[in-house]
Amino acid sequence: MTTIEAVQGDITRERVDAIVNAANSSLLGGGGVDGAIHRRGGPAILEDCRKLRASHYGKGLATGRAVATTAGNLDARWVIHTVGPVYSTTEDRSGLLASCYRESLRVADELGARTVAFPAVSAGVYGWPIEDAARIAVQTVRDTETAVEEVRFVLFDERAFTAFAEQVDKPGRPG
Numbered sequence: 033m034t035t036i037e038a039v040q041g042d043i044t045r046e047r048v049d050a051i052v053n054a055a056n057s058s059l060l061g062g063g064g065v066d067g068a069i070h071r072r073g074g075p076a077i078l079e080d081c082r083k084l085r086a087s088h089y090g091k092g093l094a095t096g097r098a099v100a101t102t103a104g105n106l107d108a109r110w111v112i113h114t115v116g117p118v119y120s121t122t123e124d125r126s127g128l129l130a131s132c133y134r135e136s137l138r139v140a141d142e143l144g145a146r147t148v149a150f151p152a153v154s155a156g157v158y159g160w161p162i163e164d165a166a167r168i169a170v171q172t173v174r175d176t177e178t179a180v181e182e183v184r185f186v187l188f189d190e191r192a193f194t195a196f197a198e199q200v201d202k203p204g205r206p207g
């Protein structure tokens with residue numbers, strides 16, 4: 033059984049095995065939580081990202097996929113970078129957003145991570161409405177078979193925290 037919780041705070045301050053980053057396909061950094069993770073984690077993360085680009089992801093990491101690097105100076109062993117979909121009103125991309133959580137947990141399992149912190153992937157610059165982003169995030173983690181023992185959603189602002197806390201407090205679907 034995976035314990036799921038939601039807390040309000042800065043994900044770069046978390047002490048967990050793996051911190052998930054809402055990256056972009058370039059893996060070369062950006063704003064939002066991505067910028068914060070690289071700033072606090074230091075240059076070792078970007079160095080690993082550049083190596084991954086050169087060896088595997090010359091065309092970039094596809095949306096919905098996830099890949100791990102060192103966590104540099106962060107209080108974690110790994111950063112798992114995932115690429116969320118940009119929100120669209122004309123196309124249903126929720127499968128891709130669910131894939132970010134599933135793939136991140138798959139990578140966490142490969143690493144042997146037991147505690148994982150997630151931000152609200154796609155809910156910032158990529159424009160996903162927070163209630164919907166929270167529903168997809170929590171539902172997907174509940175539905176994913178994983179050896180991860182604790183998933184902590186770390187939400188920056190109160191609105192995001194409330195949206196996630198509501199989903200976490202809801203009873204899961206039976207089965």
Ligand code: AR6
Nearest residue numbers: 042043054056062063064065066068154155156157158188
């Ligand atoms: N801790 C926890 N959550 C945070 C933090 C933090 N330190 N900082 C921001 N958030 P975003 P996206 C929240 O924009 O929508 C980047 O430039 C934020 O309030 O970081 O997936 C990448 O390089 C929001 O709820 O990610 C990509 O180009 C959530 O994290 C693009 O943004 C996600 O917001 C990805 O956009």
